[in-house]
Amino acid sequence: MAAGGCFCGNIRIEYNGKSVMAGICHCQDCRKLTGSIFSYSFAINSADLKVTGTPKGVPKTADSGNAIKNYFCPDCGTPLFGRRVKGDEPDGDTIILRAGIFDNPELLNTQKPGAELYTENRLDWLAPIEGAAQITGMMELP
Known part of the structure; x- marks a missing residue:
C-alpha cells in the first residue's frame, strides 16, 4: 500500500493496487496546478483510493476539453488528485493522483x-524521458 498526504497533514491518501499509468504532463493546467514546469501523476482505479479528511474540489474545463475536478487540501492548498466529472458526478473510474504527495520516495523510483x-x-531545455511515449495532447484513460 502507498501512503501520503498534504503538506499540513490534514488529508491522508492511501492506495493499494498498481497504477494504470504513470505520466508527466506539460499542459498549462498542470503547470498552474503544481506551480512547476510539469506534473508527475499516477492514473489509478478509484476503487483503490482511500482518502482521510475532506479535500476541496475545484471544477474546471481542462486543456483537453474534459470537465474535471481537482482536489486540494482546503487548509494548506496541496494538490492531491483530479478526475473527470459529468456535472458533480464522477465520469469514469480513473483518478489522477499527484505523485509528489507520497511519503516514500522509493515508490516514485519504481513508477517510471x-x-x-x-x-x-x-x-x-528539458529532454524527453527515455522510453516514455511522447504524446502531443491528452491520451484516453479508462
Whole structure:
C-alpha cells in the first residue's frame, strides 16, 4: 500500500493496487496546478483510493476539453488528485493522483513515467524521458 498526504497533514491518501499509468504532463493546467514546469501523476482505479479528511474540489474545463475536478487540501492548498466529472458526478473510474504527495520516495523510483503528455509545451531545455511515449495532447484513460 502507498501512503501520503498534504503538506499540513490534514488529508491522508492511501492506495493499494498498481497504477494504470504513470505520466508527466506539460499542459498549462498542470503547470498552474503544481506551480512547476510539469506534473508527475499516477492514473489509478478509484476503487483503490482511500482518502482521510475532506479535500476541496475545484471544477474546471481542462486543456483537453474534459470537465474535471481537482482536489486540494482546503487548509494548506496541496494538490492531491483530479478526475473527470459529468456535472458533480464522477465520469469514469480513473483518478489522477499527484505523485509528489507520497511519503516514500522509493515508490516514485519504481513508477517510471510511461508517457509524456502535451509534449509541444515541454520546455526546450528539458529532454524527453527515455522510453516514455511522447504524446502531443491528452491520451484516453479508462
